[in-house]
Amino acid sequence: MFETGVRQLRMALSMTWGRPFDTGSLTRLVADAVATVAEFGELGLEAREVIETPFADDADRADHADRSIRRTARRLADLSPFYAELFAASGFHVGTADATTLLGLPTTTKHDLMSRPRDFLCRGSEPHLATRTTGTTGRALEIWLSRYELEVAAALGALSGVLHDELHGDDLMQVHVSSRATAAVQLASMTCRLVGARCRVLGIIAVDDALDALAGSATTMSVNASYLAELVVAAQARGLRPDDFRLRRIDCVSEILSPAVRAAAEQTFGAPVSDNFGMTEVIPVTATSCSAGHLHHDLTMGHVEVLDLRSGDPAAPGELGTLVVSPYFPYRECMPVLRYDTRDVVRPLAGPATCEQAGIPGTSAVLGKASQLVEVAPGHVVTPRELVEAVEDLPSRPWPARFHAEPEGGRVRIDLPAGAVDGMSSAGLTDHFAERGLDARVRVLDDHRAPSLRRVRSDLRELGFVAPEPVGA
Amino acid sequence: MGTPTSTTLPTFLALGVAIAGTLLTMALSVLYLRHVRMERPAIGTFNGVDVVVVFGFIVVLPLLYLVLPLTPLLVVLGLTFTSALVFGLRPVLGPAATWIVVGVVIAANIWMGRTMLGTVVGWQLFWIENDLLVVGAAVATANLYVQGGMRLRHVAWFGLVLAVYDAVFTFVWPITNTLAQRFIGWPFDPSVGFRIGIYNATIGLGDLLIYSLFVIAALKAYGPRAARGAAVISVLCGAVVPALLPLITDVFIDARTDVIVPAQAAFGPAAFLYYRWLRRTYGAERTMAGFLGRADVDRQAPTPSFALSVP
Numbered sequence: 001m002f003e004t005g006v007r008q009l010r011m012a013l014s015m016t017w018g019r020p021f022d023t024g025s026l027t028r029l030v031a032d033a034v035a036t037v038a039e040f041g042e043l044g045l046e047a048r049e050v051i052e053t054p055f056a057d058d059a060d061r062a063d064h065a066d067r068s069i070r071r072t073a074r075r076l077a078d079l080s081p082f083y084a085e086l087f088a089a090s091g092f093h094v095g096t097a098d099a100t101t102l103l104g105l106p107t108t109t110k111h112d113l114m115s116r117p118r119d120f121l122c123r124g125s126e127p128h129l130a131t132r133t134t135g136t137t138g139r140a141l142e143i144w145l146s147r148y149e150l151e152v153a154a155a156l157g158a159l160s161g162v163l164h165d166e167l168h169g170d171d172l173m174q175v176h177v178s179s180r181a182t183a184a185v186q187l188a189s190m191t192c193r194l195v196g197a198r199c200r201v202l203g204i205i206a207v208d209d210a211l212d213a214l215a216g217s218a219t220t221m222s223v224n225a226s227y228l229a230e231l232v233v234a235a236q237a238r239g240l241r242p243d244d245f246r247l248r249r250i251d252c253v254s255e256i257l258s259p260a261v262r263a264a265a266e267q268t269f270g271a272p273v274s275d276n277f278g279m280t281e282v283i284p285v286t287a288t289s290c291s292a293g294h295l296h297h298d299l300t301m302g303h304v305e306v307l308d309l310r311s312g313d314p315a316a317p318g319e320l321g322t323l324v325v326s327p328y329f330p331y332r333e334c335m336p337v338l339r340y341d342t343r344d345v346v347r348p349l350a351g352p353a354t355c356e357q358a359g360i361p362g363t364s365a366v367l368g369k370a371s372q373l374v375e376v377a378p379g380h381v382v383t384p385r386e387l388v389e390a391v392e393d394l395p396s397r398p399w400p401a402r403f404h405a406e407p408e409g410g411r412v413r414i415d416l417p418a419g420a421v422d423g424m425s426s427a428g429l430t431d432h433f434a435e436r437g438l439d440a441r442v443r444v445l446d447d448h449r450a451p452s453l454r455r456v457r458s459d460l461r462e463l464g465f466v467a468p469e470p471v472g473a
Numbered sequence: 474m475g476t477p478t479s480t481t482l483p484t485f486l487a488l489g490v491a492i493a494g495t496l497l498t499m500a501l502s503v504l505y506l507r508h509v510r511m512e513r514p515a516i517g518t519f520n521g522v523d524v525v526v527v528f529g530f531i532v533v534l535p536l537l538y539l540v541l542p543l544t545p546l547l548v549v550l551g552l553t554f555t556s557a558l559v560f561g562l563r564p565v566l567g568p569a570a571t572w573i574v575v576g577v578v579i580a581a582n583i584w585m586g587r588t589m590l591g592t593v594v595g596w597q598l599f600w601i602e603n604d605l606l607v608v609g610a611a612v613a614t615a616n617l618y619v620q621g622g623m624r625l626r627h628v629a630w631f632g633l634v635l636a637v638y639d640a641v642f643t644f645v646w647p648i649t650n651t652l653a654q655r656f657i658g659w660p661f662d663p664s665v666g667f668r669i670g671i672y673n674a675t676i677g678l679g680d681l682l683i684y685s686l687f688v689i690a691a692l693k694a695y696g697p698r699a700a701r702g703a704a705v706i707s708v709l710c711g712a713v714v715p716a717l718l719p720l721i722t723d724v725f726i727d728a729r730t731d732v733i734v735p736a737q738a739a740f741g742p743a744a745f746l747y748y749r750w751l752r753r754t755y756g757a758e759r760t761m762a763g764f765l766g767r768a769d770v771d772r773q774a775p776t777p778s779f780a781l782s783v784p
C-alpha cells in the first residue's frame with residue numbers, strides 16, 4: 001500500500017508535470033493493480049482517476065492541453081531536426097505555444113514522414129523497434145519506437161485494461177492483426193505479460209485455423225474489422241454458436257466496422273465488440289467508441305483536432321474534417337510527430353453528447369480515409385463508411401465489403417461483384433441504397449474481380465506449410 | 474476484609490485490565506470486520522513493505538516520545554487518535570456525525586485529563602473515557618489494515634519481530650517503562666487502563682492492536698474457528714501470562730513496583746506457530762474478496778439478520 005502510494009504519486013507527477021515516467025515504477029504499479037484485484041476482486045472506487053487525468057471542466061482541460069503542447073513543442077524545437085526547421089520557417093514560438101497558436105503551424109503529413117524519416121528522430125533518443133504501417137493506402141511508412149515508449153504505452157494500457165476489467169490474469173488474448181504490425185503485436189504481448197494474461201498472436205491466418213484456436217479457449221480477441229467479418233462468416237458456416245466460445249470481449253481496431261458485421265459478431269461469438277481508433281504514427285493516443293457510436297478521444301496523452309479538409313481551419317460541428325493528432329511528451333520521445341494529419345475523416349459532434357462518455361470530447365466514428373471520399377456533386381460527399389455500411393447490409397452479406405465507388409452524373413456508381421447482389425433486381429438494389437441515403441447506380445462485375453475492388457486488411461494473409469494446431473490452452 | 478498484599482492487588486488489577494481490554498477490542502474488531510466496509514485506496518493492498526513501514530513507526534515513535542517535549546507529543550497523539558476514529562466511524566455514522574462524535578470524545582479526554590485526576594473516582598472516570606478512545610482507535614486501525622489486505626502471514630511475522638523488539642526494549646534498554654510512566658496522568662494516554670486505590674494498571678494500544686489484527690486476520694483468512702483459536706492465544710499469551718508472571722518471579726517488577734512485562738515476547742512466537750499450523754492444515758489464506766463472498770459478512774450495507782444464521 002505504501003509502495004503503491006509512492007508509485008501512484010510518481011505517475012501522477014509525470015502526468016501533471018510532464019517529467020519522463022519511471023518505467024520500472026510504472027510496471028510495478030500494474031503488478032500492484034493486479035494484486036489489488038486478486039485480493040479484493042476489484043479496484044477501489046476512484047480508480048479511474050488514477051490513470052485518466054481528471055478534468056474538472058473545460059478550462060481545466062484546455063489548461064492541460066496548453067501546458068502539454070508547450071512542453072512538447074519546446075522539446076521538439078531542441079531535439080527534432082524536422083520540427084526545429086518547421087518552427088523556424090513558420091515563425092512558431094515554442095515559448096508561447098498553446099492550442100490556439102498551434103493552429104498557425106502547418107500539419108505534418110504522411111509524405112513528410114516518408115520523405116524525411118531521419119529528421120523526425122529526436123537527438124539522443126534510442127530507437128528500439130521499427131513498425132511499419134500496414135495501411136491499404138500506398139507505400140509503407142516506418143516509425144521507430146524506443147523501449148521507453150513501448151514500456152510506458154504497455155503499462156498504461158495494462159493499467160487501463162485492469163481498471164476497466166478489460167483484461168485480467170485469467171484471460172487469453174488472441175491477436176488477429178497483421179504480424180507485421182510489430183508495435184501493435186508487441187504492445188499486446190507486453191500488456192498481457194504485465195497483467196499475467198496469456199497472449200496468442202496468430203496474425204491474419206486461414207480463418208478456420210483461427211476459429212479452431214478461438215473455440216473454447218480465447219477470452220478476448222483483438223482483430224481488424226475485415227478479418228472479424230471473415231471469422232463471422234466462417235463460424236456461421238460451421239454452425240458455431242456462442243456456447244462454443246469463451247470470449248468475453250472483442251476489440252476491433254482500424255478499418256470501418258459496420259453495424260451489420262458488429263451485430264452478427266456479437267450474436268455468433270456471444271461477446272460485445274468495441275470499436276477503437278488507434279494509429280501507429282500517433283501511439284499511444286487512442287479513441288474508444290461509445291454506445292451512441294461516437295468516437296471519444298483520449299486527451300490525457302495527446303491533443304486532437306478536427307480540421308476542415310480544404311481550409312485546414314477547425315471543422316465546424318457536423319462538417320467533415322480530418323483528425324489531426326499531437327501525442328505529448330513524455331508519452332512519445334523517439335520519433336514524435338506534432339499535428340499529424342491522419343487523413344481519417346470524422347465529423348465534430350453537432351451538439352453536446354448525452355452518452356455514457358459525455359464528459360470526454362467526441363466526434364463521429366471514423367467515416368473513412370479522406371482520399372476515398374466520393375464527391376458526387378459540389379458539396380455532396382459520400383463517405384466510405386456510408387458505402388461499407390450499405391454494402392455490408394445487403395441480404396447476401398458480402399463480408400467484408402468489396403466494392404468500388406465513384407461519382408457519375410450527380411449520383412454514386414457502385415461496382416459490386418455478382419455474388420454480393422445475388423437474387424436482387426436492379427430496382428431492388430436502387431431501393432436498398434436509397435433507404436440508406438445513397439442515390440446509387442449499381443454496376444455488377446464478375447466475382448473474380450472482387451478482391452481488387454477494395455483492399456482490406458484481411459487480405460494480408462500469412463501463409464504456413466501446414467495448418468497450425470492450437471496448443472497451450 | 475483483609476488488605477491485599479502489595480503484589481497481589483496490582484497483579485489482579487493488571488490481569489483484569491489486560492483481559493477486559495483485549496476481549497473488548499477483539500470482539501469489537503470482529504463485529505466491525507463483519508459489518509462495516511471501510512474505504513480503501515483505488516490501487517494497493519497491504520504487503521510486506523507495509524509491515525516494515527508500520528514496524529518502522531513503532532520503532533521510531535517511542536524514540537520520538539523520549540526526545541520530543543510533552544506538548545508536541547500530545548498534539549501528535551491527539552491527531553493520531555482523531556484520524557483513527559474518523560476513519561473508523563465515517564463508514565458507520567457518515568461524515569457530519571463522525572466529526573461531532575470524535576470532537577466530543579477528544580475534547581472530553583483533554584478536559585477530563587486536565588481536571589479530574591485529583592481523586593480516585595476522577596481517575597476511574599478518566600480511564601473509562603480514555604479506554605473508549607483507545608479501544609476505538611485499535612478497532613479502526615486493525616480493520617483499516619485487514620480490510621486493506623493485510624494477511625495473517627503479515628500479522629504473524631509482525632508479531633514475531635515485535636516479540637524480539639519488546640524483549641530487547643524491556644530487558645536490555647528499558648524505555649518501555651519510562652514511556653508507560655510518562656503518559657500516565659495526561660490526555661491521550663495510548664493505553665487502556667484502570668485505577669484502584671493507588672494502583673494504575675494499563676495495557677498498551679500497540680498490544681491491543683496486534684491482538685485484534687491477529688484475530689480478525691485469522692477470521693478473514695480461515696474463518697470463525699481459526700479466529701477463536703487466535704483469541705485464546707491472544708488472551709493467554711498476551712494478557713494472562715504477562716499478568717501472572719510477576720507472581721512467579723520478580724524480574725518484571727521495577728523499582729517503583731509497577732509491573733512491566735514484555736507481553737509480545739510470549740505472544741509473538743505463539744501466534745507465529747499458530748499461523749504455521751493453520752497454513753499447513755487449511756492451505757492458502759482466503760483473500761478479502763473470498764471473505765466478503767461469505768454469507769455471514771456484509772459486503773456493503775447491513776444485511777437482514779437471518780443472513781447471520783447462515784453457516
Ligand SMILES: [Zn+2]
Pocket residue numbers: 290291292293294295296353355356357358362
Ligand atoms: Zn458518445
